[in-house]
Amino acid sequence: MSLFQRIAAGSSAPEFAVYGGTCRYLPKGGVAFDVRYVRHEPEIAQATTTGAYYADLEVAAADLLVTPRCGDEVEVDGVRYIVAKPVAPAQANPVLALHRKVER
DSSP, X not given: OXXXXXXXXXXXHHHHHHHOEEEEEEOTTSOOEEEEEEEEOOOOOOOOOSSOEEEEEEEOGGGXXXXXXXXXXXXXXXXXXXXXXXXXXXXXXXXXXXXXOOOO
16 A cells, blocks of 8 residues: 555545444455445446446455455445445545345
8 A cells, every 4th residue: 555545544534433334345265354434325437237236335445455356245234245346546545336246
């Protein structure tokens, strides 16, 4: 994480404390871990068929142990979602476009 990312992550700590929660991040082929998040209404433009669009989750960069990738999963309140599109701005926390996981 760059110095600027650490500063941005620290400046958003109050937002996570007041409006956020904790979810479980499950990277493909990796070890699951907890990450703080704030849920936002869907704004990320995308086209995918992985399931119903749920929301955009801003996740605390300081909590991430891996770089978010398409196909990773996030568990929020016992429901699994697929990371359909991760967006990682250089000066802010990553935002993940989530789709509800479709069981087959």
